[in-house]
Amino acid sequence: MVATSHPLAVDAGLAALRDGGTAADAAVAAAAMLSVVDPRSTGLGGDLFALYWEPGHAEPVGLSAAGVAPAAMTVQALRAAGFDVMPPEGPWTVTVPGATWGWTELLDRYGRLDRGQVLRRAVDTARNGFRVAPMVAEEWLLGADKLRRNPAAAEIFMPGGRVPRAGETFTNSGLADSLEAYVAQGHKPFYEGSIATGFSDAVAALGGPLRASDLSGWTGPEWTTPIRARFRGIDVYEMPPPGQGVVVLESMRIYQEFEATSTGEADHYLIECLKAAFGDAARHVADPRFSPVSVSDLLDGDRLAKVREQIGREAADAPAPGAPTDTVYVCVVDETGAACSLIQSLYEGFGSGVMAPGSGVVLHNRGNGFTLRDGHPNRPEGGKRPYHTIIPAMLGDDDGFRGCLGVVGGFMQPQGQLQILRNVLDRGMSAQQAVDAPRLRVLGGRAVGLEAGFDAVSSAELARRGHHLGSLSRFECGGAQMILRTAGRLDGGSDRRKDGYVGVC
Template sequence: MSFQPFAFPSRRSYVVARHGLVATSQPLAAQAGLAVLQAGGNAVDAAVATVATLCVVEPCSTGIGGDAFALIWSAAEGRLYGLNASGPAPAALTADLVRGQGHVTFPARGGLAVTVPGSVRGWQLALERFGTRGLDTLLARPLDYARNGFPVSATIARAWQGSAELLRRLPDSSRVWLPGSRPPRATELFRNPEFAATLQTLAEQGYDTFYAGPIAAQIAAAVRADGGVMTEEDLAAYQAEWVEPITIAYRDGYAFHEIPPNGQGLAALLALNIVKGFDLAGLEYGSADYYHLLIEGMKLGFIDAQAYVGDPRQVDVPVAGLLSERYARQRRALIDREAARWPEPGRPPRHGDTVYLTVADEAGNMVSWIQSLYMGFGSGVTAGATGIQLQNRGANFSLEPGHPNEVAPGKRPYHTIIPGFITRDGRPWASFGVMGGFMQPQGHLQVGVNLIDFGMDPQAALDAPRFNWLRGREVALEAAVGEPVRAELARWGHALLPRETAVHYGGGQVILRDPDSGVLAGGSEPRNDGAAVGF
C-alpha cells in the first residue's frame, strides 16, 4: 500500500493496523467496536456494537428510532451484500391527507414526518447472517453509557444546543434530552435511564420487542399524539431486506458500489460515471478546473436522482439506463469547461445530523454502515418513556402529483444516507462514507476521486477542502480554497456563498485494505469528533 505525496497539509496522519480497525464519528463508539474485535468478534459484530453506542453518545444524529443501510463484504463468500433497513410511510399516510392539511411541501418535523424505524431490523438481518455475538454482548457498552452516563463531546454538544428549541416543544423530548431544562454542555455527563431500560429489553428479549408490545405501542402513540398516523400494525409489519448493490466501473480496475434506490447513492454513481471521462489526475489538485468539473458532474447526478429516485417496490426507477456508458457520455457532453450551467433531467434509456462507521477485521470482512434520524433529533418526537427519539425521514417525500417520490402508504422515501464501497480487480479495497444529508453523494465523489485519481492516503482524502453544491448555480467552498480559485469559478458563473457562511461539508471515515498484506489503513473526519482505532 503506497500513497502519493500530497501538497495539501493533512491535519493528522492515517491509522494503520493488522488485526482490525474501526472508524466512526465519536471516539467512545469507535472503542466499543474495537473491544468487540479484540474479544474475537467479527466486523459485523463490531459494527452493531459501534452503531448501538452511537445511538447513546450521539443522540442528535442517530438512534434506534431511525433507519440504516449497509454494504458488507463477506470474506468467506468473496462478495458484497447490500442491506436496506429503511422504513416506509404508515399505511394511512397519503398525499391527499397531507395536502388536505394545507401543506404544499412535506412537513419537516413532527408526527407526520415519522416513518417506520428500520435500524433494529437491520441489526437483526446483519447479525443473523454474519454475526458471531448476541445482542446481550454487543449492547453491554452502550447500555452502560445510557445507564451510568457518558461525557458529552464538543461537536455533539454544539449540535445538541442547536436543537434545543425543537426539543422544548414536547414534554417527553424536553424531559429526556434537556436535563435541568437545557442541553448538556461539553464534558458534562449525560444519562438516559429510559433508553437504558429499552436497551436492556432488547438485549434480554430480542428484536421483536421493538416492533411489538409496550415499546411499539409507545412509539405509535407518540406519533399519533403529534399529528401522525402510525399504528402498531405498521411497526409489526416491517422487515428490512437484502438488496443487490448498484455498481459502476471507474478506472484501472476500480469499481464503486452503492445501495440502490430508494437511497441517493445513485447520485454519486451518476456523477462518478460522468467525471471519469475527464483526465482529473492531469489537473492541478484544488484548481478551478478541478472544482468546476466535479461541481458540474455532481449537479447532473443530483438532477437525475431527484427526478427518478423513488421506492422501487412501487415505481419504476431506470437504474440500468441511468448508469449506462451511453447515457454518461450524453450527460458529460453537457458540461461546459468554462461556464456553470443548470441543465434539466435527462431521458435515460430504459431496460426491462447522521452517523457513519466502517469496520474491517483480520479475516477480510469489511462493513460500511450508516444510520440516521435525518435532521438533528429527527422529528423532535420522543416515544413516551422509552428514551427513543424518532426520525423525520418523511420530510423527503414529495407532494408533487405523479412524482416517483410522491408520498403513498407503505412507500419508502428518497433517502439521503448512503454507505460507500470500492473494489479493485474484484477484491475489497475501500469501505467509506461521508455523512451529512445531501452532502453525502458529494462527499463520496470528492473522497473517491481523492483516493483513486490523486492517490491520497485515507486521512488526506478526508482532510482535503470540499465544495457543497446547494441549488442551481449556488455552491459553497471551504475556507481553505484560495481566492484565485474562487475568483475563477465566479467568473465562470458559479454563485459562491461568502467564505464566512456556515455550511456543513460532511463527516466521513475511510478504511483501505492492502490486497497483498491485509494491512488496514484508516482515516476519520476532522470536521467532527471522529476517531479511527485499530490493533
C-alpha cells in the same frame, strides 16, 4: 480497524473485535453506542443501511433496513392536514423505523457474539452517563428549538431546560431500558408490545398517521444486490434506490471522462457533474417496489455521453439538492478481512422531534424525503419507502475488497464521497488526508459553498466561470470515515470535523 465519529463508539467496536466478534458485531456495537452518545444524529427510532463483504467473495451484499410509510400517510391525508409540501418535522414525517431490525439481520447472518456482549457498553453508558463530546455538543445546540417544541423530548435531551455543554455528563435511563429490551428480546419489542405501542401512541396523540398495525405489519429489512460503477479502475458499490447512491455513480462516471488542465477546471466539472446527477435523482429515484427505477438506464454510457455534452465551461443554474442533515457512519474490517460499511440516521437533527415518554427514543422524520408534487414517483403511499439520503459505500477490484467509505450530512453525502474518491484516486492522498481535505458543496442556482482552506487558485477560477462562491461551515461539510486496504495493510481516516478516531486492534 474501526473508524467512526465518536471515541466511545470506536472503543465499543474494538471491544467487540477483541471479544472475538466479527465486523458485523463491531459495527452494531459502535452503532448502538452512537445512539447513546450522539442522540441528535442517530438512534433506535431511525433507519439503517449496510454493505457487508465476506472474505473470498467477489462483491459485497447490501442490507436495506429502511422502514415504510404508515398506511394512512397519503397525499390526500397530508393535504387534508394542511400541508402543501412535506413537513420538515413532527408526527406526519414518522415512518416505521428500521434500525433495530437491521441490527438483528446483521448479527444473525454475520455475527458471532450474543446481543449482550455487543450492546453491553452502550447499555452501561446510557445508564451511567458519559461526557458530551465537543462536536456533538455544538450540533446538539442546533436542535434546541426542535426539542422545545416537543416537551417529552425536551425533558430528556434538555435537562434543566438547556442543551448539555461539552464535558458535562448526560444520562438516558429510558434509552438504557430500551437497549436492554433489545438485548433480551431482539428487535420484536420495537414492532410489537409496549415500546411499539409507545411509538404509535406518541405519534397519534399529535395527530400523525403511525399506528401499532404499521409497526407490527412491516415485513422487515431486505438483503439486496448493490449497484456499482467503475471509477479510475476501482469498482464503487452503493445501495440501490430508494437511496441516492446512484448520484455518486452517475456523477463520477461523467466526471472521469473530462480532461481538466487545472484544479479549478476539475472542480468546475465536478460541480456540474453533481448538478446533473442530482437532477436525475430528483426526477427518478423512488421506492422501486412502487415505481421501477432503471439504474442501468441512468448509468447507460450513451446516455451519460449526452449528459456530458450539456455541461459547458461556465456555471449552470440548478435546483438546490437539499439542506444539511444528521447521520452517523461506521466502517470496520475484522481479523478475517470481512468488512462492514454501516450508516444509521434520524435524518434531520433529533428527527421528527416526537418521542414516546419513557423510551428515550426519538423517532426519525424520514417521511420528509417524500414529495407531494403531482405525478411524481416519490409521492407518499402506505407501505412505501421515501427517497433516502444515507448511502454507505464500498470499494473493490479484481482482487476483492479495497475499502469502505461513508460521509454523513444528507445531500452532502454523494458530494463528499466523490471528492474523497478523487482525493485518493486522482491525487494520491492517504485515507486521513482524503477525508480531511477542504470540501466544496453544491447549493442551489450557481451557488457553491467552500470550506475554509479551500484552494485559492481554484476558487478564483470557479468565480471566473460564473460560480457564486460563499463560505461553508464545518457542519455543512459532512463528516467522513474511511478504511482502505493497501498492500499488506489497512489505512484509515476519521474526519477532523467530528470527535472520532481510527482504532486498531
